[in-house]
Amino acid sequence: MKYCRNCKVNVNDRLVNCPLCGSYLDEKVESEKSSEEVQSRITYPILTVESKNSKNFLRKNLLPFFLVAGAVCIAINWIIYSGTLWSGYVLVGLFGGYFAVMNSVYQKRRLYSILGLSGLISCICVLGIDVVKSLETQGNLSGVAVSIEYIIPGILVAIIIATDIFIIANKSKYKYYFVSLLLASILALLPQLFIWILRLNLIYWFTFSLFFFSLLNLLVMIIAYRKTFKQEMLRKFNL
Amino acid sequence: MDSRHAGIRVTYFDYRISVDFFHAVTDGSGGIVFLNTLVGAYLRLKGVEIKDKENYLDDRDKPRREEAIDSFMQMADLKSPKLAKDVVSFQIPGQRLNNFSLIVINGSLDSQQLYNKAKEKNVTITQLLTAVIAWAIEEDRRFFGYSKKRPVVVSVPANLRKFYPTPSLRNFVSIMSIHSNGTTDFDSILKTVKEQFARQNTMEYFMGTINFNVKSQRNFLIKICPLVLKNIILKIAFEKYGAKARTSTISNLGIVTPPKEFNDHVCRYEFILGPQKREMVSFSCCTYLNKTVISASRTIKESGVVRLFFTKLAQLGLSVDVDTNCDI
DSSP states (O other): OEEETTTTEEEOTTOSBOTTTOOBOOEEOOOOHHHHHHHHHOOOOOOOOOSOOHHHHHHHHHHHHHHHHHHHHHHHHHHTOOSOOHHHHHHHHHHHIIIIIIHHHHTTOOHHHHHHHHHHHHHHHHHHHHHHHHHHHHSSGGGOOHIIIIIHHHHHHHHHHHHHHHHHHOGGGHHHHHHHHHHHHHHHHHHHHHHHHHTOOOOOHHHHHHHHHHHHHHHHHHHHTHHHHHHHHHHHHOO | OOOTTOSEEEEEETTEEEEEEOTTTOOHHHHHHHHHHHHHHHHHHTTOOOOOOTTOOOTTSOOOGGGGOOHHHHHOOSOSOOOOOOOOOOOOOOOBOGGGOOEEEEEEEEHHHHHHHHHHTTSOHHHHHHHHHHHHHHHHHHHHTOOOSSOOEEEEEEEGGGTSOOOOOSOOEEEEEEEOOSOOOHHHHHHHHHHHHHHHSSHHHHHHHHHHHHHHHHOHHHHHSOHHHHHHHHHHHIIIIIGGGOSEEEEEEEEOOOOGGGGGTOOOOOOOOOOOSSOOEEEEEEEETTEEEEEEEESBSOOHHHHHHHHHHHHTTOOOEEEESOOO
């Protein structure tokens, strides 16, 4: 064992500097044989630490950067208004880019999580673009149509079918896809519900079909995997 | 190795076997039983028969239902109010290491010597170590001139099995929050720590905290709230209130008593607390074969508090053998 005169502690032989104060260790002291034996067996995997990491800089500052970029775009659009709300599209893009793309990359999300999250974010972005376009052209929300009639139902039916295929292909992973399937199914009901409740004058054959497809799909999945479904409902919702 | 969904992870290196636990799975006592069972299984494969069942389960046995019961639910009386009050505490500043790297410095000392020193001061080993930690943080704060606005709070987990014996291997701990008195006088800090231990290390104090948690668990609205939402809300609440409630932690596992057959094959036990988001420096210790190993783990580059801790132990007359996993 070595001895640190500064800290007054014994230090393992293999160390060159004291781990507490960094002093150079050059003295060896006699210690018990059993203690020497134990110390010789104590080894650690090599750990290299860096106090600064450029990757972390981007990750830490991404959200503020996106917020500042959005604020600057709104300011420029406001000052140089030319009848177009282009900053609205930028904001939608930044929102989608951050939550759907960057968040999934940094959180290292798995496919089943990406399916559900991307579906939700895509629907919000598409609706956002439609709202901005409606405000630009008509000055109110009456022009919001295409997203609810076709695009959102299209995205959701694709996600539901993709999730079904993944579940059928790998039944043991049902519980991982469960939340994405449930989320997509609930979202798929919303366009038609909005049309009925708000009595919107929209083309509804796609949303109507999606409504019943989603209900039927959910029913089939529950019946086919009822045991796993019960376990997941208990786990996720305590029901 | 992607172990993000694992509650338990087993790794090895040379003569070392490590088991990492997510705290929702079990506490220190349960963790020791698992580790001993694992080591016992290896020894059995090498031809060593384990007859002594101290803190050890035969892995060939079928698990018993009582090993997984929730002792908190059994113990709660739902009457005593919560006496603990969380405050925003002083956080040790420092330059964060990347990727939550953990630097561990292990200090090994003779447990009889440590016990004698604690007895001389008329305190327990945990109280002595808590006082030394509080002193080290106060001294570091005084030396670098950090703000004295927030108190130094040392969190001390207590094993509730001494109050309510249970065969369960799941979590059964409660936390004491020990406040420093804001000075760097070691003897006065030790006196304050001893008084707070006497006040908090009681059934009534722990029962209040348990009742608070069990009531929240039984609340119907909280029960039916989707897990996704609960995860998000609890994370935010912990970040805002829980994580800032303590400056450091000292977790004393006590004397590790594995089966007697381990004595010829196991030379040391180490107990290390994992990296925390806010708590930069943590301490833990356990005793085996008359050797107490105190592990100081940190996620910052600066070793000020850890250095002060071990040098204080040396000043108290204890002989400390120090080792580390990273020569920084």
